[in-house]
Amino acid sequence: MTRKTLATIGVHAALVAGSVVTLAPLLWMVSASFMTAGEANTSPPPLLPGQATLDQYRELFVRLDMGRSFLNSALLATCAALLSVVVNAAAGYAFAKLRFPARGPLFSGLLAAMVIPGQVAMLPVFLLLRSMGLVNSYAGVILPGVASIFGIFLVRQYAASVPDELLDAARIDGAGELRIFWSIVLPLCRPILVTLGVLTFLGTWNDFMWPLIVLTDDTKWTLTVALASLSGEHVQDTELMMAGAVVTVLPALLLFLALQRSYIDGITAGGLKE
Amino acid sequence: MRALSSWRAREARSGLLLVAPGLLLLSLFLALPVIASLLLSLTDFDLYAVGDPGNARIVGLRNYARLLHDPVFWKALGNTFFFVVVGGPLTVSLSLGSALLLNHKLVRFPGLFRTIYFAPVVTTLVAVAAVWKYLYHPRFGLLNAALGFFGVGAIDWLGDPHWAMPAIVLMAAWKNFGASMIIFVAGLKAIPDSLYEAARLDGAGPWQRFRLITVPLLAPTFLFVGLTTTIGYFQLFAEPYVMSGGDGGPMNATLSVALFMYKQGFRWWSIGASASIAFVLFAVILGATLLQRRLQKGGEA
Numbered sequence: 255m256t257r258k259t260l261a262t263i264g265v266h267a268a269l270v271a272g273s274v275v276t277l278a279p280l281l282w283m284v285s286a287s288f289m290t291a292g293e294a295n296t297s298p299p300p301l302l303p304g305q306a307t308l309d310q311y312r313e314l315f316v317r318l319d320m321g322r323s324f325l326n327s328a329l330l331a332t333c334a335a336l337l338s339v340v341v342n343a344a345a346g347y348a349f350a351k352l353r354f355p356a357r358g359p360l361f362s363g364l365l366a367a368m369v370i371p372g373q374v375a376m377l378p379v380f381l382l383l384r385s386m387g388l389v390n391s392y393a394g395v396i397l398p399g400v401a402s403i404f405g406i407f408l409v410r411q412y413a414a415s416v417p418d419e420l421l422d423a424a425r426i427d428g429a430g431e432l433r434i435f436w437s438i439v440l441p442l443c444r445p446i447l448v449t450l451g452v453l454t455f456l457g458t459w460n461d462f463m464w465p466l467i468v469l470t471d472d473t474k475w476t477l478t479v480a481l482a483s484l485s486g487e488h489v490q491d492t493e494l495m496m497a498g499a500v501v502t503v504l505p506a507l508l509l510f511l512a513l514q515r516s517y518i519d520g521i522t523a524g525g526l527k528e
Numbered sequence: 529m530r531a532l533s534s535w536r537a538r539e540a541r542s543g544l545l546l547v548a549p550g551l552l553l554l555s556l557f558l559a560l561p562v563i564a565s566l567l568l569s570l571t572d573f574d575l576y577a578v579g580d581p582g583n584a585r586i587v588g589l590r591n592y593a594r595l596l597h598d599p600v601f602w603k604a605l606g607n608t609f610f611f612v613v614v615g616g617p618l619t620v621s622l623s624l625g626s627a628l629l630l631n632h633k634l635v636r637f638p639g640l641f642r643t644i645y646f647a648p649v650v651t652t653l654v655a656v657a658a659v660w661k662y663l664y665h666p667r668f669g670l671l672n673a674a675l676g677f678f679g680v681g682a683i684d685w686l687g688d689p690h691w692a693m694p695a696i697v698l699m700a701a702w703k704n705f706g707a708s709m710i711i712f713v714a715g716l717k718a719i720p721d722s723l724y725e726a727a728r729l730d731g732a733g734p735w736q737r738f739r740l741i742t743v744p745l746l747a748p749t750f751l752f753v754g755l756t757t758t759i760g761y762f763q764l765f766a767e768p769y770v771m772s773g774g775d776g777g778p779m780n781a782t783l784s785v786a787l788f789m790y791k792q793g794f795r796w797w798s799i800g801a802s803a804s805i806a807f808v809l810f811a812v813i814l815g816a817t818l819l820q821r822r823l824q825k826g827g828e829a
Contacts, residue, residue: 262634269629273644276702280647282670283659295668345550353536354543360551367554370562371763371813373786374806377793378561378568381578401553425535431542460652462766467794478654482770485658492662499655510650514643517650521707522714 280503287311287497294492310497320501322473323480327459328505330395330476335455337400339447345401346409347439351421352431364403380467394468395476399458405450408520412446413439449520452513459506477502569803578797591804601805603780604788605812607693611784612761612816615697620757622705624750627712642713646706653703657770660699661686686771689781696767696782704760708753715749716742751824755817762813765790785809 282301286294287310289303314320348354349361379398380389388394416439424434440447462478469475475483481498488494510517569591571577577584595601626645630638648656663671664685672682685695719741727737768782775791776783785805793802 258634265629265632265634266636269635269641272626272629273641276645276648278670279656279659279663279702280651282663283656286662294662295665297667298673299668299670301670341549341553344546348543348546352539352543352546354540354547357543360547364554367558369759369814369817370558371759371806371810373763373765373789374565374810375558375561377799377802377806378564379557380794381564381799382556382561384578397553398557401550401557403554406550431538432545435542435546456650460650460654462652462654462770463790478652481654481658485661485770486773492668495658495662499652499658502652502655506650506652507647510647511643518646518710521710 283496283499283503286493287500289493291491291493294496295490310494311501313494314497314501318484320477320480320498323475323477324501326392326474327476327478327502330392330465331455331458333392334396334399334458335451337396338402338405338454339451341400342402342405342450343409343413343440343443343447344435346406347413347416347435347443349406350410350413351416351418351439364406368403376463376467383468389468390470390474391468392474395465396458398464399454399461402454405454408450409443409446412443416442445516445519448513449516452509452517453520456506456509456517565803565806568800569807571800573799573803575797578799584800587800591801592808594801595804595808600780600783601785601788604776604783604785605808607781607783608762608764608785610693611697611700611764612758614694615700616754616757616761618697619701619705619761620708620750620753622701623708623753624712626705627709627716630709630713631716642710645709648703649706651703653766654770656703657699657767660695661771664695687778689779692772692778692781696764696771699771700761700764700767704757708757711753712746712749715746719745751820755820758816758820759813762809762816785812 285302288306288308289300290305290307290309293300293303349357383389383394383398388397420438421434424438425431429437459476460478461476462482465476465479466482469479472480472483477498481495481502484498485495570586570588571584572587572590573581573584629635630642630645635641663669666672666682666684666687669685671685676682683691685691723741723745724737727741732740763786764784765786768776768784768787769790772778772782776787786809789802789805789809792798792805
C-alpha cells in the first residue's frame with residue numbers, strides 16, 4: 255500500500271514538474287504582455303507585472319494596426335480550411351469508393367510523392383504564381399496548399415468504412431454520383447472532415463514561410479508575418495512583442511481546446527497506419 | 529447488362545471528376561514545380577532571368593559542383609545534421625517519457641496533463657520563437673536567471689556560436705514533443721492489458737514487463753515517430769529564421785540547409801543554385817528515409 259502511494263506521488267510529481275516547464279514560456283509570455291514598457295528588461299527578471307496594464311495591446315491595435323493582420327489570418331485560414339475539406343474529401347472518397355481508370359497507379363504515385371519535401375517545389379511555385387499574377391494576393395497564399403496528399407489519405411481511410419449498400423441504394427433510387435457525394439458521403443464523413451478542417455486552419459494560421467514569400471504589401475500580411483516584422487523593428491520592446499505573441503497564439507490554442515478530440519484523432523490517425 | 533455497364537461508365541466518369549480538382553492542384557503546385565526545380569538546378573537562372581527567362585543558360589551540374597566547394601553549404605549541412613542527430617533523439621525521448629507517465633495506471637486527470645503537454649504543438653512558431661528569444665536573453669532572460677539560481681554563470685545563448693544551435697534544439701524539443709507523445713499514447717493504449725496481467729501472473733516484474741511487452745509491441749510506433757521526426761527536422765527553417773532575424777547567425781551557427789536555400793533563392797535570386805540545394809536536401813531526406821526503413825526491416829528479421 256505504501257509502495258503504491260509512493261509511486262502515485264512520484265508519478266504525479268514528475269507530471270506536475272513537466273507541466274510547469276512546459277507551460278512556463280507561455281505563462282511568462284502572457285505575464286510580460288501586461289507589463290509596462292521596459293519592465294521585463296530588468297535584473298532579476300520579474301515574473302509578474304508590478305501593475306498590470308493593457309498599454310501594449312492598445313499600442314498593437316490602435317497604432318500598429320494589428321487588427322488588420324488578425325483579420326487577414328482569420329480569413330485566409332477559414333478559406334483554406336473550407337477549400338481543403340471539399341477538394342480533399344472529393345478525391346479521398348473517389349479513391350476509396352469509386353472505380354475509375356488508373357486509380358491504382360494514381361494512388362501509388364501520391365504515396366510516393368509524400369517523401370518530397372515542400373521546399374523543393376517552393377521556387378518554381380513562386381515563379382508560377384508570379385506568371386499567374388497571384389503574387390501579393392490571398393489566392394497566392396492559399397491555392398498551393400489546398401490539395402494535400404495527407405488530407406486525401408485521411409479521408410480515404412475514413413470513407414472506406416461507408417457501406418457500399420448505402421451508395422448502391424441511392425444509385426438505384428436514381429441519385430447522381432455528385433449528389434451521393436454531397437448528401438450522403440460528406441455528412442457520414444463529418445468527423446474526419448472536422449479533423450481535416452481544424453488541421454488546415456491551424457496550419458494556415460501558424461504558417462510563416464509561404465505568406466512571407468508571397469505577401470509583399472503590409473496591409474495583406476498575416477499575423478505571423480506582421481509579428482516577425484515587428485520583432486525586427488521593436489526588438490527591444492519585449493512587452494509589446496509578447497502582447498503580439500499572445501494575440502497570435504491565443505486563437506490557435508482556444509480553437510485547439512474547443513476541438514481537441516478531432517485534432518488529436520487526426521494526428522493519431524496518421525500515426526497508427528504504419 | 530447494358531444498365532450495369534452504363535452504371536460503371538457513370539461511376540468512372542464521376543470518379544475522375546471528383547479526383548480532378550485535387551490532382552490538378554497537386555500537378556500544378558507539386559509535380560510540375562518539382563520537375564521545374566530539377567531543370568532549374570541545371571541552369572544559372574538568376575534575377576535577370578526572372579525578368580526574361582531567355583537570360584538563363586544551361587550549366588549542367590555546375591551548381592552541384594559549386595555546392596561541394598562551398599564552405600557555407602557544408603556548415604549548413606553540418607548544422608542541420610546536428611539538429612537532426614541531437615534534437616531528434618531528445619524530442620523522441622521526451623515524447624516517450626511523457627507518454628509512459630501519462631499512460632501510468634495510477635495517474636489522475638491524464639486528459640489534463642495530456643492537454644498541457646500538447647499545448648506547445650498548436651502554438652504559432654513565430655510567436656513562441658519570439659518568446660524564447662527573450663527567455664534566452666543573457667541578462668534579462670528567465671533561463672539564465674534560473675540557471676544562476678543553481679550557480680551556473682550567464683550563457684549568451686543566441687549570441688555565442690557554440691550555444692546558438694543547442695538553444696534552437698531545446699526550443700524545438702519543447703515545441704514538438706507533444707505531437708509524438710500523442711502517437712505513443714495511442715500505441716501504448718493499443719497494447720492489451722491482458723498481456724501485462726498474464727506476465728504478472730508468470731512472475732515478471734515491472735522492468736521485465738516493460739522490456740518484454742512494451743518495447744517490442746511499441747517498436748512500430750517508435751519507428752514511425754522516428755521517421756517523421758527525422759524528415760521534419762531535416763527541413764528546419766522557421767526556428768533559426770526567427771531566432772536569428774533571418775540570416776542564420778551568429779557566424780552561420782544556425783544556418784540550416786533550408787534557410788540557406790531560402791537565402792540563395794529569395795534573397796539573392798540565385799534560383800539555379802537554390803534549386804540545387806533543394807535537391808541535395810531531398811536526396812539527404814530520401815537517403816535517411818531508406819536507411820530507417822532498412823533498419824526497420826533488419827530489426828524485424
